[in-house]
Amino acid sequence: MSEEELNPWAIAQQQFDQAAGLLQLEEPMRFFLREPMREFHVTFPVKMDDGNVRIFKGFRVQYNDARGPTKGGIRFHPEETIDTVRALAAWMTWKCAVVDIPLGGGKGGVICNPKEMSKTELERLSRGYIRALGHYIGPETDVPAPDVYTDAQVMAWMMDEYSIMTGYNVPGVITGKPLPLGGSAGRGDATARGGMYCIREAAKVLGIDLGTATIAIQGYGNAGQFAHKLIAEMFGSRVVAVSDSRGGIYNPEGLDFEATFAHRQATGVVKDFPGAQNISNAELLELDVDLLIPAALENQITAENAPRIKARIMAELANGPTTPEADEILFQDGVYVIPDFLCNAGGVTVSYFEQVQNAYDFYWKAEEVYERLDEKMTRAFHAVHEMAQKHGVHNRMAAYMVAVHRVAEAVRLRGWV
Numbered sequence: 001m002s003e004e005e006l007n008p009w010a011i012a013q014q015q016f017d018q019a020a021g022l023l024q025l026e027e028p029m030r031f032f033l034r035e036p037m038r039e040f041h042v043t044f045p046v047k048m049d050d051g052n053v054r055i056f057k058g059f060r061v062q063y064n065d066a067r068g069p070t071k072g073g074i075r076f077h078p079e080e081t082i083d084t085v086r087a088l089a090a091w092m093t094w095k096c097a098v099v100d101i102p103l104g105g106g107k108g109g110v111i112c113n114p115k116e117m118s119k120t121e122l123e124r125l126s127r128g129y130i131r132a133l134g135h136y137i138g139p140e141t142d143v144p145a146p147d148v149y150t151d152a153q154v155m156a157w158m159m160d161e162y163s164i165m166t167g168y169n170v171p172g173v174i175t176g177k178p179l180p181l182g183g184s185a186g187r188g189d190a191t192a193r194g195g196m197y198c199i200r201e202a203a204k205v206l207g208i209d210l211g212t213a214t215i216a217i218q219g220y221g222n223a224g225q226f227a228h229k230l231i232a233e234m235f236g237s238r239v240v241a242v243s244d245s246r247g248g249i250y251n252p253e254g255l256d257f258e259a260t261f262a263h264r265q266a267t268g269v270v271k272d273f274p275g276a277q278n279i280s281n282a283e284l285l286e287l288d289v290d291l292l293i294p295a296a297l298e299n300q301i302t303a304e305n306a307p308r309i310k311a312r313i314m315a316e317l318a319n320g321p322t323t324p325e326a327d328e329i330l331f332q333d334g335v336y337v338i339p340d341f342l343c344n345a346g347g348v349t350v351s352y353f354e355q356v357q358n359a360y361d362f363y364w365k366a367e368e369v370y371e372r373l374d375e376k377m378t379r380a381f382h383a384v385h386e387m388a389q390k391h392g393v394h395n396r397m398a399a400y401m402v403a404v405h406r407v408a409e410a411v412r413l414r415g416w417v
C-alpha cells in the first residue's frame with residue numbers, strides 16, 4: 001500500500017474534490033472553494049516572566065465568508081502548522097453550513113506550548129496575538145472562539161485587548177467568553193451536547209438501545225470530559241474507557257464520571273485510576289464497544305487501525321480524527337460514522353447563539369439554548385443521513401455534499417462565480 005496521506009490540508013482538499021465531483025460543481029467554483037480566501041501569518045513578541053522576550057508565530061485563516069463572517073477557534077499548540085489551520089478553517093466553513101448558521105469558516109493558531117507557560121505569559125501571548133491580528137477580525141468580519149488548549153479565560157483576555165484597540169467594549173468579537181463578560185449559557189458543554197443529540201438520532205435510525213450501550217472516549221479535554229458527563233446524564237450508557245494524551249483507562253463495569261474527573265483533577269491524568277486497567281490510546285480505539293468517541297486530535301483512525309475498529313457508531317467530537325482511507329474501510333465494515341463537522345458543530349452553533357445574544361444584549365436561559373441547539377443538530381443530522389442514503393455514500397461525504405452545496409449557492413447568489 002502506498003504511504004497514507006496525513007497532511008490535514010491535503011486531506012481536506014481531497015475530501016472537497018470528491019464532494020465537488022459528486023455535486024458536479026462548475027470548474028471556477030471548485031477552484032474558489034478548494035482554497036482559503038484570505039490568510040494571515042503573524043510574528044509577534046511576548047515578554048516572558050524571566051524578563052526575556054520570545055518571538056511567536058501565529059496564523060489566522062479566513063477560509064470562506066460567502067454565508068457570513070468567518071468563524072472558528074484559535075489553537076495554541078507546539079506543532080501548529082499553517083496546513084493544519086487551513087484544513088480546520090475549511091472544516092469550519094462546512095461545519096457552519098451543515099448546521100445552517102449564517103457564518104463562514106475560519107481558524108487560528110499559535111505555535112507555542114501552553115503547558116510550559118505561566119498564566120501571565122499566556123495572557124501576554126493572547127493579547128499579543130490580538131494586537132497582531134486585531135485589525136483583521138471583528139464581529140462583522142471574523143469571530144474567533146476557543147479550541148485546542150484555549151479556553152474562556154483566553155477569550156476574555158482577547159476580547160479585552162480587542163476592546164482596548166477599538167476604544168469601547170466589543171463582546172461580539174469573540175465567543176466562548178466567560179458568562180460575566182457576555183458568554184452564553186450552555187457554551188461550555190455545547191460541543192459534547194451537540195454530539196449527544198447526533199448520537200441519540202443515530203441510535204434511533206440504527207435501532208440501538210443507548211441505555212445498554214458501552215462507550216469509549218478518546219481525549220479528555222473540553223469535548224471528551226463533557227461527553228463522559230452527558231452520556232451518564234442523558235442516556236445512562238456505560239462509559240467503559242476514557243483517555244487523555246498520557247494514556248487511557250478501561251473498566252468493563254463502567255467508569256463513573258465524578259470519580260474519574262476528581263482523579264484527574266487530583267493527579268493531572270486519567271491513568272492509574274483505582275479499579276481500572278491502564279490502556280494505551282491505540283488500544284482504546286480498538287475496544288469492543290458499541291460507540292467510539294474520538295475527542296482528541298487529527299489522524300487517530302487511519303488505514304492501519306481502521307480494520308480493527310469494532311464500534312457500531314463512531315461519533316467524532318475531534319476535528320479530523322479519521323483519514324479518507326480509513327473512511328472507506330469503516331464504510332465497508334458498516335461502522336456508522338457521525339463525521340466531525342456535523343458531530344462537533346454544537347460548539348459553533350452555541351457560539352452563534354452567543355453572537356446573537358451579544359448583538360441584542362439580552363441573554364437566554366440554558367434550557368432555551370439547549371432547545372435551539374437540539375433543533376439545529378437534529379435537523380442537520382437528518383439532512384446528512386438522508387443525503388447518504390440517497391447517494392449511497394458515507395456520512396462524511398454526505399455532510400460535505402450538504403455543506404458544499406449550501407456554500408456554493410451563497411457564492412452564486414452573490415454573483416461571485
Ligand code: GLU
Pocket residue numbers: 071072073074095143144145146147148175176319344345347348349351
Ligand atoms: N473550536 C470549535 C470548533 O472547532 C468552535 C468554533 C467556534 O465556536 O467558533 O468547532
